[in-house]
C-alpha cells in the first residue's frame with residue numbers, strides 16, 4: 392500500500408462505486424493509520440481504491456492505492472505546498488516561475504535578500520497571474536500567488552516560524568537553492584561561506600524533520616568536480632572541489648545523503664549539479680541581477696554591452712588550454728531548462744517514483760548533472776553575445792587565472808534517462824533572452840520604479856494575503 396497525491400486517478404478494474412473520501416494533510420504516521428483503516432475497507436480482491444477525506448480549509452487529496460492498481464489518473468488534485476529557499480534570486484525566481492506555470496503547486500519562498508530583491512517575486516507572481524486562463528479556478532488563482540518570507544536560513548527561529556505557519560506535514564517538499572555562490576569571495580571569507588551554506592542547510596533539515604517535511608531537492612554545482620579526469624563528466628566522478636564554495640556544496644550533499652541513509656524510510660533527496668545557467672525568462676520580466684561587477688561571463692558581457700562596466704575590455708584568462716580555441720570551455724544551459732529540471736526532480740521524490748530503485752543501499756538519495764552536454768568556449772560565448780547585442784566587444788588575452796579548470800562539460804545522460812531531463816534551448820536563445828532582460832532592465836530590478844514593497848506586510852501574524860507575505 393502506498394500513497395500519492397495525484398492529479399487524477401482511475402483504478403484498474405474498479406467500478407464507479409469505489410470509496411471516495413477526502414483527507415486533509417496529515418503527518419506520515421497519522422497517514423499510515425488512515426492507510427491501514429482504508430486498507431481494511433478495501434474489497435478482498437483489492438481492485439478498489441480508497442480516497443480518505445477530512446475536509447478543512449486547505450484541502451489535500453491523498454490517494455491510497457496498491458501500486459499495481461494505478462493505471463491512469465482522473466481525479467483533480469489540490470495544490471502541493473513547496474518551499475523554495477533563495478526564491479528571490481536568479482535561479483530561484485525562474486524555478487518559482489516554472490512551479491507556478493504548472494498550477495500544481497503553492498509556492499512558499501524564503502529569502503533573506505542578501506543577494507536579491509523581493510521585487511523579483513512580485514514580477515514572478517505577475518507573470519503567473521498573466522498566464523492564468525480566462526476560466527481559471529480559485530485553486531489556479533491561488534497557485535499564482537507566492538507566500539514569501541524574508542527569513543534567514545541560518546536562524547532556526549525564523550525558519551521555524553515559516554514552518555509553523557503551515558503545521559506538521561503542511562509543506563510537501565523543499566527546493567533548497569539559497570546559498571552564497573562567489574568562488575573567489577569564498578577563498579577570502581571561507582567561514583562566512585561554511586556558516587551560511589552548510590549551517591543553513593543543517594538548520595533547514597532539522598526544522599524540516601520537526602515538521603514531517605522530508606523531501607528535498609538541493610542546488611549543487613558542477614564545481615564539486617574540481618578538475619575532472621573525464622570529459623564529459625559523469626556523476627560517478629570523484630568529488631574534489633577546489634574552493635571553499637565548492638566544498639560547501641560537497642558538504643551539503645554529504646549531509647543530505649547521510650540523512651537519507653540514516654532514515655531511509657523517511658527521507659528522499661536529490662542533488663542537482665548545475666552546470667552554467669544562462670539567459671532569462673523570454674518576457675524580460677525576470678533575470679539575473681548581479682550586485683557589482685558580474686563574476687560570470689554572460690552577465691558581464693550583458694553589462695558591458697549596456698554600458699554598466701567602467702572598463703569595457705574583457706580579460707580572457709588564458710588561450711593555451713587543451714580546448715579547440717585554447718580558452719576555457721563551459722556547459723551553458725538556459726535557466727528555464729534548468730528550472731524544469733526541478734519540476735522533474737520534485738516528481739521524482741513522489742512515492743510512486745522509480746528513480747531510487749537502483750540505489751546501491753536503502754537510502755533514497757541521488758545526484759544528477761543538469762547541463763546540455765555541449766561545451767562552449769569563452770570566445771564562442773563572446774561571439775554569440777556579439778550577434779545578440781550587436782556590441783563590438785574588445786578583449787585581451789591575459790594569463791591563466793588561478794583555479795580555472797579547462798573544461799566543465801556535463802554528461803547529462805543519467806538525468807535524461809531517469810528524470811526525462813533535456814536542456815533543449817540553444818546558446819543563441821540564452822543570449823537573446825539575456826539581452827532582452829538587460830535592455831528592458833538596464834539597472835536590473837533597481838531601475839524598477841514600482842513600489843513592490845507596497846504589497847508586503849511587515850509580519851505574518853494571522854494575516855492571509857492571497858498575495859505575497861513578508862516576514863521580518
Ligand SMILES: NC(=O)c1ccc[n+]([C@@H]2O[C@H](COP(=O)([O-])OP(=O)(O)OC[C@H]3O[C@@H](n4cnc5c(N)ncnc54)[C@H](O)[C@@H]3O)[C@@H](O)[C@H]2O)c1
Nearest residue numbers: 477480481482502503504505506507543544569570612665
Ligand atoms: N548561478 C550559477 O551559475 C550557479 C551554478 C551552479 C550552482 N548554483 C547554485 O544555485 C543556487 C542559486 O544561485 P543563484 O545564481 O540563483 O544565486 P543568487 O544569489 O541569485 O540566489 C541565491 C539566493 O539565496 C539567498 N540567500 C543566501 N543565503 C541565504 C540565507 N542564509 N537565508 C535566506 N536566503 C539566503 C540570496 O539572498 C539569494 O536571493 C546557489 O545554491 C548556487 O550555489 C548557481
